Amino acid sequence: MERAELAELLIEAGDAEREALLREHCAFIDLELAHKLKKIGQDAWRTDPSRCVQAAQVLISLNAQSNDPEISGLANWAGGIAALVEGQMELALSRLDAAETTFLSLQKDHTAAETQLAKTIALAMLGRYDEAVECGLRARQVFLAYNDQMEAGRIENNIGNLFFRRDRYHEAEKFQSMARERFVILNNQAQLAIINNCLANTHALLHKFDSAEALYHEAVQQAETAGLYVTLAEIEGNIGNFTLLQGRYNLALDYLERARRRYASLAMPHQSAIAEQEIADAYLELNLAPEAAEIYERVAPKFAALGMRAEEARALAFHARAAIILGEIDKAHTLLGKAAALYVVEGNDAGVALVNLTEAQLYYSQQNCAAAYESTIKAEPAFAAAGATRRLMFARWLRGEAARCQGAADEAFGVLKGLLNEPESERQPDIAARCLTSLGLLASAAGDQDSAERSFKNSVELIEALRAPLPAEEFRAAFFSDKLVPYNELVRLSLDQGRVSEALTFVESGRSRALADTLLGNLNPQLRPQDEFEAGLLRESGALREELNYLYNQVNRPLGEVMDNQSDTTTLHREIRQREDKLLEITRQLQHRSKQTTASVESFALAELQNDLATATALVEYTTLDEELIAFVVTDEDVNVVRALGTESDIADEVAQVRFQIDTLRFGARNIRKHLPTLTDRVRKHLQTLHDHLLHPIEPLIGGRRLVIAPHRTLHYLPFQALHDGETYLIERREVSYVPSALVLQQCLSRPKRKLDNALLLGVADQHIPHVREEINAVNRIIPTALPLLDEDATVEALRKHAPNVDVLHLACHGQFRADNPLFSSLRLSDGWFTVRDAYDLGLKSPLVILSACETGLNAVAPGEELIGLARGFFSAGAPTILLSLWTVDDEATADLMASFYTDLARTNSPATALRSAQRKILREKPHPFFWSPFAVFGRW
16 A cells, blocks of 8 residues: 555544554554645645644654654644644644744754744734744745745745734735745746735725726716617617527627617616626527626526516526536536526416426436437427427427437437428528438438438538628637537548548538638628727727736736735736626627628638649648547648548547646756756657657658648647657658648638748847847847837837738747637737737738747637637738747747747748758757747748
């Protein structure tokens, strides 16, 4: 038995069982076991206090059977923390003092100082503040002497809290700010949560957000002819609901937004709540489940307070639908139970049927098709009696689909075909598309490939017609996310019949479509006000951006810089998220009524693509069918498919291993780099495994061509240029670049290719990237006509002013990818943070954007291969070629790489060629892929 396992057993055991375990495993009663128990207790201090107390009790029992003084010290330390948890402050001080004395006698002054973290809290609770401060400062000196940033931060937090308790907020802010900066650098989320909570208390008492609160609740009240406003609001709301039932989502969003605005101006809270709920219903149809759920969560209590029982029940039932999409099954059951009770009180049979139908959706999501079938049977009679045609049709589709997945093919066919034959189905194109997909799956299972293909193609046609008019890329991408089945099935059918080119066309039809729409001009991501109300929304969004810049700077202060104001990181992040959510809400609100080109994206032109690739380039586009990873290989000569490259899950595991090995250097201390040869061998093994799966089977089809890769899901996080064949890296054999899809590549290649004569170079150095100035100066020497703007001159305004007029835009600054909120991934300029959506407004004419920063190439990969990150923003702004990084880069290596890159770029005018040359140079000097392979060219090579 391992000591870690024994420690867990001892903590979970009762007194008698614990004593028996200690007797049975007496050989394990040693210092190693004691340290494991102490760590368990310490980790549980703020997460599971009872576990902390149990760990202390075990240590005390362990100490009774040991003569080791260090175990005695650990037992007293853990016992002191347990006493603190239980509110026994004097006992805590006694045990902590005993622990400190023991560790000092053992000449373990750092460990002795660690005991004082808990002691300062006990002293504070006893009101012994001066003694507590003295104790904390003494411990802090020890931690700083050992360069222990973690413990120094923890004690500074405690000292800050001592000043806070005495209402000395600026002094509290000073120490808490220092602590926060240490934890930000360490990226310790647990400690950040603690410190941010403390900083929030101080920040609130410094009255920093009074004006912000006023702005959040500010609303523009429009005045028009008395009485007409209400009438227009009612009409607009009704039109919105009507068009939503027809699947005309763009008109639904437009009219529902008009109604909401009018009700808001009339100060009619119950009608405003209804209008919001109706917008949430539209969001639900578009698969914007988190946004819909947030609205239902907000309006349901309003209905309850107003006694609007039916509206409350409906909000609860629809919220349950959103919860199902989000995978919150228990929450969905709870919401449905509440909704059903309200509908019963209301005597609303159709409402109870709505609950039954939603339960059917829940069961179907869990693949419990029998239960789903039974729930639809319960729902249909009430819908029929009430004349609820759309709900009845949806219930019938779900009954047919549930029958299909149970193997009752004849029944399923009869239900689904009968539903499609009804004239009413033409007015419900979304339900018709579902029926066609289900019928296609039935035909495919029966071996009737021709009927299956017709059904899937008809389904796709309806989906495209529904999708095309949607007014924003967020709506189009979300709508598409659960409608990929007919596209994937058409890929499968085409491949089964040897129609490889057609299969690739169907892959492209379901890939990065919203981004392609933007590049084709069918979507305009820029926000422009249509009236004074929208101008007010833009002003509000501007104020929110200013506040976010302030808050981002608070969270990302450089080490040693004292904050102007104090706040707790937990609260800071909450404040940030609230503002980000509000900003996204305003953005959606502005997009509800935006006018877009409704032309749908045509299939990409394969012959044109092959002509563009010419003899020197090959495109490899990866995708999956079920779990099978496959690759389409396009050259000027042919289109091939290579199958069975591995399972998606296995490949994902290997990619995760590569990223882990990369992060070893990314987050590791300097002494880890002493082991670079060993670390290089480790990562190379995984890169070779991936090469064997992903590239070895297709390289005979590529020959000596450069490689353009369209990744799939987790492959977006893999540096293909670093794949290793056992002898060389891929970059040593050929150029490599990336694209989200072949259609996006075609759009990038269609942009005019210009000579790279002038450049805008913006650089903001900090302690993490001190070589930025060297990088910018080196580039400026290569491009003498460039405009270099460093540090305080590298502002957002300067970027907006100069970027549209240059051939090269180079940004060397701190960047961050926000996995929790990808649209807020950003670059840090001297006066603020530049986000994905900010990039949309640049209006670039430059053929090359270079983001020499951390993680600029990371993207969230949404269904349909929609990439959401900085790359999307700059593509949408007009850049056909972007150079990005896949992880936090080594600053010194990046400076060298950029100097080499620009030297070759001036000679070749090809970013991919220049990057390859630069990476090979760094590779010879620093072989680990962490140093040379983070950068990649996206778009035109």
